[in-house]
Amino acid sequence: MAEDYTNLPVSELLRPEGFQCPYCGRVHKTGLRHLRVRQGALNDIPEVLGKLGAKRPFVFCDANTWEAAGRRVTEILSAAGIGYALHIFHEEDLEPDERAAGSLAMHWDNTCDILMPVGSGVLNDLGKVLGHVANLPTMIIGTAPSMDGYASNSSSMLVDGIKVTLYNKCPAAIIADIDVMRQAPMRMIKSGLGDVIAKYISICEWRISHLVTGEAYCEGIATLVRHSLKKLTAAADRLTERDPETVASIVEGLVLAGMAMAFAETSRPASGLEHYFSHIWDMMCLERGQTADLHGIQVGVGTVLTMRLYQWLRTVTPDREKALASVASFDRARWEEDVRRIFGKIAPNILEIEDRVRKNDPEKHKKRLEVLCDRWDEVLKIIGEELPDIGWFENMMRSAGMPMLPQDLSFPATAQDVQDALRGSREIRDKYLGSSVLWDLGLLDEAVERVLGCAEME
Numbered sequence: 001m002a003e004d005y006t007n008l009p010v011s012e013l014l015r016p017e018g019f020q021c022p023y024c025g026r027v028h029k030t031g032l033r034h035l036r037v038r039q040g041a042l043n044d045i046p047e048v049l050g051k052l053g054a055k056r057p058f059v060f061c062d063a064n065t066w067e068a069a070g071r072r073v074t075e076i077l078s079a080a081g082i083g084y085a086l087h088i089f090h091e092e093d094l095e096p097d098e099r100a101a102g103s104l105a106m107h108w109d110n111t112c113d114i115l116m117p118v119g120s121g122v123l124n125d126l127g128k129v130l131g132h133v134a135n136l137p138t139m140i141i142g143t144a145p146s147m148d149g150y151a152s153n154s155s156s157m158l159v160d161g162i163k164v165t166l167y168n169k170c171p172a173a174i175i176a177d178i179d180v181m182r183q184a185p186m187r188m189i190k191s192g193l194g195d196v197i198a199k200y201i202s203i204c205e206w207r208i209s210h211l212v213t214g215e216a217y218c219e220g221i222a223t224l225v226r227h228s229l230k231k232l233t234a235a236a237d238r239l240t241e242r243d244p245e246t247v248a249s250i251v252e253g254l255v256l257a258g259m260a261m262a263f264a265e266t267s268r269p270a271s272g273l274e275h276y277f278s279h280i281w282d283m284m285c286l287e288r289g290q291t292a293d294l295h296g297i298q299v300g301v302g303t304v305l306t307m308r309l310y311q312w313l314r315t316v317t318p319d320r321e322k323a324l325a326s327v328a329s330f331d332r333a334r335w336e337e338d339v340r341r342i343f344g345k346i347a348p349n350i351l352e353i354e355d356r357v358r359k360n361d362p363e364k365h366k367k368r369l370e371v372l373c374d375r376w377d378e379v380l381k382i383i384g385e386e387l388p389d390i391g392w393f394e395n396m397m398r399s400a401g402m403p404m405l406p407q408d409l410s411f412p413a414t415a416q417d418v419q420d421a422l423r424g425s426r427e428i429r430d431k432y433l434g435s436s437v438l439w440d441l442g443l444l445d446e447a448v449e450r451v452l453g454c455a456e457m458e
């Protein structure tokens with residue numbers, strides 16, 4: 001029977017049979033079975049292992065996460081009489097690549113029946129890849145609330161020097177001890193906040209895409225995400241004090257975002273234009289041999305930029321003739337040149353996407369433009385309902401000490417990099433974003449000029 005799940009706490013959304021959704025009619029479920037978010041949650045490890053029927057974990061961490069939680073995890077296992085294998089990475093800058101995955105495989109102990117990465121981003125991603133290869137469950141011991149990949153069924157990896165998403169399996173359990181999490185480096189905690197507040201944009205663009213392209217949408221999943229945004233933003237001003245409740249809200253928001261993606265079976269509920277700013281900055285840094293900033297820090301800056309773009313978009317009136325003229329004058333050669341400049345060595349992959357998707361095709365454009373022009377009041381209504389007041393939003397970010405502008409990033413992002421990220425955003429995937437709306441309306445150049453003309457980005 002259809003049951004409204006939108007008011008349930010995260011921990012009650014885990015049942016194996018999932019939920020028959022009263023909003024979209026589909027069944028939503030996650031592979032995550034056990035979630036412990038509380039102070040002292042590390043002590044739950046033996047009990048949760050028992051529930052999963054696992055006897056011998058393969059624990060792995062790096063030198064930092066060993067200090068943060070790894071040592072304590074092994075003590076808890078020993079005290080409970082549970083044997084384990086242990087691997088500590090000593091590399092300075094561990095990358096989620098062939099080398100790290102290979103190293104893990106070579107230290108693999110065949111008597112283990114569960115993987116136990118202790119850490120966040122990279123260690124998590126590696127755990128899911130190896131768990132997939134070994135066909136074993138993963139229990140994640142989180143050490144920093146830095147990104148929403150904890151509960152996702154994919155890993156962001158570097159394969160042959162290119163960033164790709166590998167789909168594998170959700171972890172079976174996540175242990176997030178708030179006593180550990182709140183001691184994480186402050187920038188990692190802020191990164192988590194950045195990855196959660198991005199969801200304002202994700203949900204807004206999901207609805208716009210549903211309207212313009214007919215993409216499947218679920219109001220139930222969107223409601224879940226809105227609840228976690230509300231809870232988190234109310235506590236954001238206590239982030240700099242490492243307030244346990246605020247840190248727990250970030251962790252819950254991140255786990256929920258991962259689950260929302262599993263429920264929707266797409267990244268839509270958790271990733272919109274703001275994420276594409278970050279993805280393209282990652283690609284640029286990789287190409288230039290620079291180190292990018294933390295994912296959620298970049299996403300937070302991308303969210304501020306995207307909010308400003310929408311703020312401007314609300315003031316325009318679609319002009320059908322202007323939009324048609326803009327597409328009629330579309331210069332494929334110039335566009336290709338831009339793609340090659342922005343994407344460097346992965347440009348051929350990007351050009352191939354357009355050959356397949358053909359989003360620049362005039363007939364397809366015309367269809368989307370008709371919807372935008374005829375139903376612009378509905379687009380404005382969606383933006384008005386989903387995006388918070390920009391003054392309130394930027395104050396909330398400031399009160400949490402969040403990096404907000406490109407110049408706050410740890411690598412030197414130029415005005416050109418910011419503009420290129422907006423232009424390139426609509427090319428990476430067949431995903432309808434704010435930049436797609438701007439392109440369809442023939443306003444992308446003007447938006448770049450007016451909103452991202454970086455000199456006045458104060």
Ligand SMILES: [Zn+2]
Pocket residue numbers: 021022023024025026028218219220221
């Ligand atoms: Zn649904």
Ligand SMILES: [Zn+2]
Pocket residue numbers: 147148195271275295299
């Ligand atoms: Zn993210």
